[in-house]
Amino acid sequence: MTGMDSLDVVPVVEARGVSKTYPDGGAHDGLMVLHPTDLVIASGDQVAIVGPSGSGKSTLLTILGTLEAPTTGSVLVGGRDVTTMREGERAAVRAGAIGFVFQQFHLLPTLNAIGNVATGLLYSGVGHAERRERAVTALESVGLGHRLDHRPKQMSGGEQQRVAIARALVRNPDVLFADEPTGALDSATGENVIELLTEIAGRGTALVIVTHDSFIADQFARRIQIRDGVAIEEVPHHV
């Protein structure tokens, strides 16, 4: 199920020939960390981007997530070309459609769990009271109803990552990008986090995860292998 078979449906995210080249400061053309890539992610898709470290998989993720501009090509979110937008509009696209989960959680250390999750709605035009209400609901849905007032430092890594997931989920994004979400966790905790993410994706949110762990990647319907900046989608083998 790639979503590509229903052509009348607008893909959640679409990459058209995106590449990334970093200037190397010399006379050369620079270092191409991502070769031109086409990719379509439809609603509810579960995609794993796999490859060794330094292969360019995080670069692909941040380009798809609009956090970084591609050197060539374009990225469409919900049918809109974000590469030609101004930064303020791109930010609005992120606030409305995209959620992120990072390896290092990136919670705000001065805020408690509710505050961190509510911040996920701060830039989406939701009022203060409703933000907190929805934050509590989101935290309960990731099993942290008992940790509402705790700050990141008072929580375990797994709990912090679940707060980060709640922060991404609280605004019902169309697509959730997770960059090595289990990278800082032990394998049992990581397992739980992956379970939580796929469960969320089952409700219609597309999930794109970057991992170097093939055991995790095997749980995803779509797998994209990146090696030396070249992305190749594996043909599904267990359909």
Next chain:
Amino acid sequence: MSKLRRERVTLADLIRTALLGVTGNPQRTALASLGIALGIASLVALTGASASNQAALLASFDAMGANLAFLRPGLGPDQQPVPLPETAPEAIARQDHVERIGVLETAPAGLSVFRTDLVPETATGGITIAVARPDLLAALDARLAVGRWFDDATRTLPVTVLGATAANRLGVSVPVDLLYIGGQWYGVLGILADSGLVSDEIDTAAILGDQWVRSEFAGLAGVGEITQIFVRAEPGTIDAVRGVLANAARPGSPQWVNVGGLGDLIAARELADDSLATLGMALGGIALLVGGVGIANTMVVAVMERRGEIGVRRALGARPGQVAAQFITEAATLSIIGGLGGLVLGVGAAGVIALVAGQPFVIPGLVLGVGPVVSVVIGCLAGLQPAVRAAHIPPTVALRSA
């Protein structure tokens, strides 16, 4: 897609977020506002200390007589002195900016002062006679070395208060002696301390009580008439006060009143006033510059160390302008905290300096009002540049530094 709307962050959310940023990390807030507080404190303390110095110096000028004026009888149409009217002291005391006055009356002619009745009449020793009302002591800011000054009882008695030079020449140092004045024995009530510039004529005088002289020498020429009025003006108002004195003393014919003052001293006081005010402004300006750089530095560091947070917020959909607004609001909040703290610190420091130096404690009101405002303005300006720059860092770069 319906979700593409540029949502606003409300002012309440902006302030809430800024306050959370400020209260969430008390240590960081304390350090940042300390930097601001020190800047403002140095501004307030330096201007306060120089203002206190200025006030102390001007006060000593005033004590020497820079705020003193005196009235003497002027010459009438017949080229004879016209005595000052009896109503003059009261009328002058009512004028604006007049703090206090003192009155000298005409001394009876032909009185000399001797240690004993055996000294020849001609050996006066240059000691004069003055007749004073009790208010004279305060008007001249004179102090007694020993003994007492005239009060309502002693002004009616045959007693005298000696000027410092007069006492020296007579060899009197304690108020127990008797003096032989105009053929009569007087008790020594007190001896004035050396009073500096103001009252040379008092220094060499034996001062008698006004009511004693009026009753004892009644009928003698000039007795009971006012010969001089000393006027002590509020600091800095001497020019205005001098302008109204003659008319107040003798409405209708002010030309018969002679108004004088210590002109050189007044000019010196003005010079000191101007130059110390300039010094105060210069010190304040330097403190403002140094404090401003401190505040700016604090803000740059505060923004730079939070690049990770900026990246997170950008990833959550914050527009660059919203991130910049948050940090500027935080900068303003820190500046208010630091500005008020600095005000307290600076006023305290200036107070301690004044106390230790034994000066009057003066803080220019302008500094109290301007200090916190300046800190907020500088804080915001200083926070603006790094905030805007940080807000435009690509989110991935900002996240990497988290």
